Amino acid sequence: MDPKAFYVTTPIYYVNDAPxxxxxxxxxxxxxxxxxxxxxxxxxxxxxxxxxxGQKAADAAEKRGLTPRAHCDELSQRFRDTWARLGLAPxxxxxxxxxxxxxVVQAVLADLWARGEIYKxxxxxxxxxxxxxxxxxxxxxxxxxxxxxLKRISEENYFFRMGRQRDAIKAAVxxxxxxxxxxxxxxxxxxxxxxxxxxxxxxxxxxxLSWGIELPFDRDYVTYVWFDAxxxxxxxxxxxxxxxxxxxxxxADLHLMGKDILxxxxxxxxxxxxxxxxxxxxxxxxxxxxxxxxxxxxKSVGNVVNPLAYADTFGVDALRWFFARxxxxxxxxxxxxxxxRARYDGDLGNEWGNLLSRTVNMIGRFAGGKLPRPALALxxxxxxxTVAEALPKVVPGLVDDVAFHRIGExxxxxxxxxxxxxxxTQPWKAAKDPxxxxxxxxxxxxxxxxxxxxxxxxxxxxxxxxxxxxxxxGADPSxxxxxxxxxxxxxxGTAVVPGAVLFPRIEAPKA
Ligand code: ME8
Numbered sequence: 001m002d003p004k005a006f007y008v009t010t011p012i013y014y015v016n017d018a019p020x021x022x023x024x025x026x027x028x029x030x031x032x033x034x035x036x037x038x039x040x041x042x043x044x045x046x047x048x049x050x051x052x053x054g055q056k057a058a059d060a061a062e063k064r065g066l067t068p069r070a071h072c073d074e075l076s077q078r079f080r081d082t083w084a085r086l087g088l089a090p091x092x093x094x095x096x097x098x099x100x101x102x103x104v105v106q107a108v109l110a111d112l113w114a115r116g117e118i119y120k121x122x123x124x125x126x127x128x129x130x131x132x133x134x135x136x137x138x139x140x141x142x143x144x145x146x147x148x149x150l151k152r153i154s155e156e157n158y159f160f161r162m163g164r165q166r167d168a169i170k171a172a173v174x175x176x177x178x179x180x181x182x183x184x185x186x187x188x189x190x191x192x193x194x195x196x197x198x199x200x201x202x203x204x205x206x207x208x209l210s211w212g213i214e215l216p217f218d219r220d221y222v223t224y225v226w227f228d229a230x231x232x233x234x235x236x237x238x239x240x241x242x243x244x245x246x247x248x249x250x251x252a253d254l255h256l257m258g259k260d261i262l263x264x265x266x267x268x269x270x271x272x273x274x275x276x277x278x279x280x281x282x283x284x285x286x287x288x289x290x291x292x293x294x295x296x297x298x299k300s301v302g303n304v305v306n307p308l309a310y311a312d313t314f315g316v317d318a319l320r321w322f323f324a325r326x327x328x329x330x331x332x333x334x335x336x337x338x339x340x341r342a343r344y345d346g347d348l349g350n351e352w353g354n355l356l357s358r359t360v361n362m363i364g365r366f367a368g369g370k371l372p373r374p375a376l377a378l379x380x381x382x383x384x385x386t387v388a389e390a391l392p393k394v395v396p397g398l399v400d401d402v403a404f405h406r407i408g409e410x411x412x413x414x415x416x417x418x419x420x421x422x423x424x425t426q427p428w429k430a431a432k433d434p435x436x437x438x439x440x441x442x443x444x445x446x447x448x449x450x451x452x453x454x455x456x457x458x459x460x461x462x463x464x465x466x467x468x469x470x471x472x473x474g475a476d477p478s479x480x481x482x483x484x485x486x487x488x489x490x491x492x493g494t495a496v497v498p499g500a501v502l503f504p505r506i507e508a509p510k511a
Contacts, residue, residue, distance in 0.1 A: 002244075005043035007252045008033045011261060012049040012094060012232050015075035016060050019082040021290050021297065021335060022258060024307040025323050029287070029402070030256050031088045032324055035460030036399040039481035045249045047236040048083065049094030050076040054225035055133070058211035068211045072097055085308065087316050087463065094236040096213075096228055104235040105228050106216040108276050113217045117161050117275045120218075123201055127153040134201075158203040158215060160227070165271035166197045172270065172280055179283040180266055181402075182330035185259065189266045200268060202227045230269045234278060252281035254402070259286040285402055288332035297335075305335050314506055317462040318344050324461045325408035344503065347408075348465075351415040352454065353502035356469050358422055359447040360496045366431040366440050371474065373492035374445035375438035384417040384450040385487055391457065392485045404461060411454045418450035448473055449490050456484035465502055472499045 010026045017023070027048050034046040052072040061071035076095050083090070094101065112118045125134045129151055135143075140150065170193045172178040173186065180186040203221040204212065212222030233252055238245030255265055262284070270280050289296050292303040311319045322343050327333040363369060381389070391410060398407045425443035430436040452475045459466025459477065467477035474494035475484075483489065 002248045003043055005045040005249050006034075006037040006254075007045045007047070007237060007249050008037075008254045009046075009233055009236075009252055009256065010048040011257045012051040012096065012229060013079060014056065015050050015052050015072050015079070016056055017299075019079050019307075021305040021307045023079075024082070024086065024319075025290060025327075026256055026258065026287070027083060027088055027090075028086065028320050028323050029329070029404075031090075032320065032404055032461055033254060033256070033399075033402060035463060036481070039460050040396065040399070041480050041482075043248075044091070045237065046090045047092045047094060047233065048079075048088075048090045049092070049232060049236065050079055050096070051225070051229045051232070052076060052095060052097045053212040053222075053228055055209055055211075058209065061211075069097065082308065086311060086319070092236045094232050096232055098235075100241060101228075101232060101235045102213045104240055105213045105223060105231050107240055108231060108272075109223060109227075110216040112160065112275055115275075117164075118158055118202065119161070120156060120158050122154055123157040123159075124152070124154040126150045155205060157201050157205070158218070158221065159199040160202045160272070161275070162200040162268065162271040163197045165274045166193060168274050169193060169267065169270045173266070177282075178266070178270060178280050180262075181283065181285045185262055185286045185330070189262065192263065192267060197267065197271070200224075200227075200271075226264055226268060227272070230264065230272060233269075233281070239278075251279045253283060255281050255284045256402075257284070257286055259288060262286040285329060287327070287329045290327070290335045291332055292335055294334070310340060314340070314344055315464070317465045318348065318503070320461055320463075321348060321408070324404040326405070328405045329402050344506070347412055348503040349505065351412055351419060352451075352458070352469070355415050355418045355422070355447070356451050356455070356472060356502055359418075359444070359451050360472050360498050362427050363444050363448065363496045364498060366427055367444050369495055371448055371490055371492050371494040371496065372441035372444050374442045382421060382446045384414060384421050384446055387414045387417045388450065388453045388485070388487050391453065392482060395457065395481070395485060407457065408461065411457045414450060414454045414457075418447055418454070421446060421450070445490070445492070448496075449487055452490050453485055453487070456481060468499065469502060472497050 008030050010030045013023050030046055030048065034044045037044045057072060058068050061068040064071060080093055109118065126140060127150065128135050128145065129149055135145060139145070170190070173180060173189060173193070180189050202224045203215055204224060206220050206222055209222060212225065213228050215221045215223060233255070234250060237249035239250065257265060265284050273280055290305070291297070292305060295301065297304045307319055322340050325343055325347065326339060363371065394410065395407065421443065425439070427440050427443045430439045430443070452470065452473050455466050455469035456479065459470070470477040473490070474496050475490060
């Protein structure tokens, strides 16, 4: 049987929002995860997609005079196009409006109904007429909802016995079988699990909302959008469609998302899976917000950053670098033009691009364009070599921790050591002294290995520039990452291939 693939997911995004920096971030983060695992020789299954049912999509379609399906087709395509423009290639782009997904949702619902995990009861509560949602007393108070907009409704609905699963979820989280990160979020979930979970209303009468998946046991109802949406993760892995595919993909290794939807993923979703007898995902990682001027980006404030503008001006790799290096997953982080430029000019231009061009240049001038054979180990291993040799031990753990800001920092530390090594060894001076051939050879080999290792390490984050740097060094971009991190893999005699400046200075005005 094929080995288990590393299965990483993003949330599936609501179609009504255009792709923005938040959704681009999670999708790029998942792409980086996918590339690191692939670079280490693993099979990967990377899923993203769109969440298309529910009231908001139905309303928006009506406003535009379109059928919900036509509306969703158009908006879902916008996500696909944006991800393609950003060079993201998920293995599956799932839409909740696909027939195969409806079949999975209905099969799960039928199964839960047959086993008594779903029951019918009267739901009574305050209904917000114009928003078409039930609101709690607490929400009415907090959001100061106008009482004239509220109607007391008593309605028959279907409920999922979520409360029954509380102890099982708690045991899974406590034991780490369901690993929730960061720690603060895990504690939040455990706190939530202290209370009675209650049952979950999972239906909407069609008379009120028809844009959804019909309940297989009552055609007058559709299922609640989250019940439908969460199941995308198993549909996209072949559940009830392709048993071999499902066996090699499920359980998900990593569900990535913003902290806004941690509860649905760490309570509703495990409860659904436990009730359906499907194994739990292994890990849930909730990242923080991209902030603008200290506040969350919001359409109403008008401070939403357009990731495409940055990708257009600085290149997709620069955007990916900023995302990976600037945010420690789990923390809120400021997105500013100034920080973006500092990362671009400082890290990419000054440390990496500069060391690459100096190295390739000097190998051209002082070593006939070929990687020299290192002749000496002057006074023990060089600083860059010492830094590089620590990497193989730490990199796999950092990948596992989704700690790309630390991988980025480790690569920069190596490049900084390389740039210092240029200043210390001054190969252009030594080259004037015929007796110092071995010193020059040693310095140039050290520099080439330094940039080669840093470039291989960065390639999953910068999938265009990383391989480009490696090609300039005559190195193989497809080498397994663990192998590529080893000092000494660069073969003496390899011809360097001088190329374009990796990160040209960009004088363009604010993106
Ligand atoms: O919640 N910073 O979809 P959604 C970082 N359809 N990430 C951000 C962000 C910000 N400022 N704003 C949004 C849904 N995000 C459901 C999910 S899954 C079964 C169903 C990201 O379109 C973050 O990943 O509202 C967040 O979780 C996601 O966008 C929400 O996307």
